Amino acid sequence: MLIPGFRFAAAMAGIKKAGVWDLALMTADEPVAAAGVFTTNRVKAAPVLITRQRLRSGKAQAILVNAGNANACTGEQGLDAARETTGMAAELLRIPEGLVLPASTGVIGQPLPVAKIKAALPDLVANLSPGALPDVARAIMTTDTRPKTASFKGKIAGKEFTLAGMAKGAGMIHPDLATLLVFVFTDAAATPKVLKTLLRQALPVSFNRITVDGDTSTNDTILLMASGKAGNPAIAEAGPEMAALGEALNQVMGDLARQVVADGEGARHIFRVVVQGATSPKEALNAARTVALSPLVKTAMAGEDVNWGRIMAALGRSGARFDPERVEIAFGELAVVKDGLGLGPEAEAKAQQVIKSGIFNLNINLNAGNFSDYYDTCDYTEDYIRINASYRS
Amino acid sequence: MLIPGFRFAAAMAGIKKAGVWDLALMTADEPVAAAGVFTTNRVKAAPVLITRQRLRSGKAQAILVNAGNANACTGEQGLDAARETTGMAAELLRIPEGLVLPASTGVIGQPLPVAKIKAALPDLVANLSPGALPDVARAIMTTDTRPKTASFKGKIAGKEFTLAGMAKGAGMIHPDLATLLVFVFTDAAATPKVLKTLLRQALPVSFNRITVDGDTSTNDTILLMASGKAGNPAIAEAGPEMAALGEALNQVMGDLARQVVADGEGARHIFRVVVQGATSPKEALNAARTVALSPLVKTAMAGEDVNWGRIMAALGRSGARFDPERVEIAFGELAVVKDGLGLGPEAEAKAQQVIKSGIFNLNINLNAGNFSDYYDTCDYTEDYIRINASYRS
DSSP: OOOTTEEEEEEOOSSSSTTSOOEEEEEEEEEEEEEEEEOOOSSOOHHHHHHHHHGGGSEEEEEEEEEEEOOOSOHHHHHHHHHHHHHHHHHHHTSOGGGEEEEEEEESSSOOOHHHHHHHHHHHHHTOBTTOHHHHHHHTOSSOSSOEEEEEEEEETTEEEEEEEEEEOSSSOOOSSSOSEEEEEESSOBOHHHHHHHHHHHGGGTGGGBOSSSOOOSOOEEEEEEOOTTOOOOBOSSSHHHHHHHHHHHHHHHHHHHHHHHTOTTOOOEEEEEEEEESSHHHHHHHHHHHHHOHHHHHHHHTTOOOHHHHHHHHHTSOOOOOGGGOEEEETTEEEEETTEEOOHHHHHHHHHHHHTSEEEEEEEOOSSSEEEEEEEEOOOHHHHHHHHSTTO | OOOTTEEEEEEOOSSSSTTSOOEEEEEEEEEEEEEEEEOOOSSOOHHHHHHHHHGGGSEEEEEEEEEEEOOOSOHHHHHHHHHHHHHHHHHHHTSOGGGEEEEEEEESSSOOOHHHHHHHHHHHHHTOBTTOHHHHHHHTOSSOSSOEEEEEEEEETTEEEEEEEEEEOSSSOOOSSSOSEEEEEESSOBOHHHHHHHHHHHGGGTGGGBOSSSOOOSOOEEEEEEOOTTOOOOBOSSSHHHHHHHHHHHHHHHHHHHHHHHTOTTOOOEEEEEEEEESSHHHHHHHHHHHHHOHHHHHHHHTTOOOHHHHHHHHHTSOOOOOGGGOEEEETTEEEEETTEEOOHHHHHHHHHHHHTSEEEEEEEOOSSSEEEEEEEEOOOHHHHHHHHSTTO
């Protein structure tokens, strides 16, 4: 997973427990076009505030990220901590501080351990290498059980290019314009404005269609950097080149988003709620999201119970307009509800096998209009509670 | 708990498992003033549709209720089942069918066992007695672990009166204008219009301020019947008499609502989220509700973890406008956040003792305005998952 123009390094700084990676650095060989999208939560972490401001230039050269501490709800001290650590990284890299973007994930409300980070920085800079992206994907994990990476190779204007990235996230996942931490890199050349547009276009087919628990993080950040080493003329406007890069981004971000849901805290069943036949795009989305978020639907899936009554109840409170007596519900292709009525124990027994497969589509047709949308989600198991009741202890 | 003018009976009809009460009848000695409020869920159970229609007259004489089967998503057959069972009850009681209100709670989407209910009806009618309200409160339970009743005695226009009622509910609790099943009776005299007005006034201090899991039921129903046996002139307009009856209703419904939260599925910690200093009434309510619904806040309370970062994150996505650096958070009277910053491990250790007490106020001041509101909720424990993953099996 090499992306020409970028280098990576991970380190054990002791922010989490000893002996695990928890700090990482990602650099471009020179200042490159960059864009980001951030959490809509009113409470924004210090690194989000600083990165958003530094990205106004459309240029960046490095990302300094830590896990184990969110540097959120830390006030002026938190902003200082992000500035001090990125300042030292800039000094070691011999680049302006404004080109280093901070990012953090972990516990909210505790001071960032600045001394530990500064102590680890010299080695981190010394160890930068083109092949270490997978190490960084591992270093940014918190309750994740596995690293999440994705990549795409294609051609733009006759030039081969690569687009690759990573994501972390398993809890506090209900992104609103972005998700916990996602870093994507490409060697294609494009202006910051094009990168920003493509990022926004990728959200409705990736991180804005997933939920684990309905809680939106204070640290959601997606960053995209383009080194231009592929050699194509910089993409500056709509056209086949921008479409090709957008397709690559949609694929990589969609893949990463599904990996985040599949690694949802405690998850054993992953499903996509597909709603068709809604009277408006907004109602299609609201209906899919309400079902995907319902604790009762999610616990039923944990119990492999074809409890379609809970799906009907969730649809009924979603705000979508429909006639209950026209609703159809199927697990995969196996129908359990037609004309709003259950098809009986035999149909449910077959549908249960679909749930048991562990990954499936929950297909709903409201038969009220022509609009459809979807939401990816996972079940609620006792492990979700266990993980989150003891997260800080 | 006697209310002059009303009689009650419970039976074992075999709708749930054998040997438990699951069917009940409540009757007035003659047609009396009655009012109801119902679920706003677009998917409404058959008994909700029928009771709402029959109550248009403002009069009722009986309520026939079963647990174990919600008679929801059952189509025309479900409406017929409700009509057939209430029809037989009316015949046995020698009253018009339109004065018998059906109510159901339990599994959605399965046919109501009409034959079992009809077989149990003759004994049920024969056993009606003034003292059996507590038996009925037990018969309407599903995942509830204990019956919930409340009563109030006072004076109206020099006449002693009683107001008493019951509620059931432990899951699918996020009432929107009503909750699962609540039945309240009084011997005070009042017009149906006054009863309806008082019911609506009681909601914002009772069932519209509680949540267990954010899921709104298809069967939410609150019914209020007034026999007039207290002998006061029927209350027909605003004044001290209406205020006195309203106060009684607020107390009884508030008490019942708190009992529902305290018996929330798997709940071990009960807390009231109080938000002060919001810039509008709506933002105060949204902030309190978002914190009360947050799975991460609820699991932290299960783990007795003073994880105020999750409270900040929930406030931040609630839509309420505030400056994060002015927020104060306290458990009971013990502050853990001031000016948006944590007060440290010692403050948290003290606050943890408040959580350990099992019932407490989570006090939040946004310091952004003059409006306040609250929401009652409970923690999310592994038992909530266990109960709901296996509900139908």
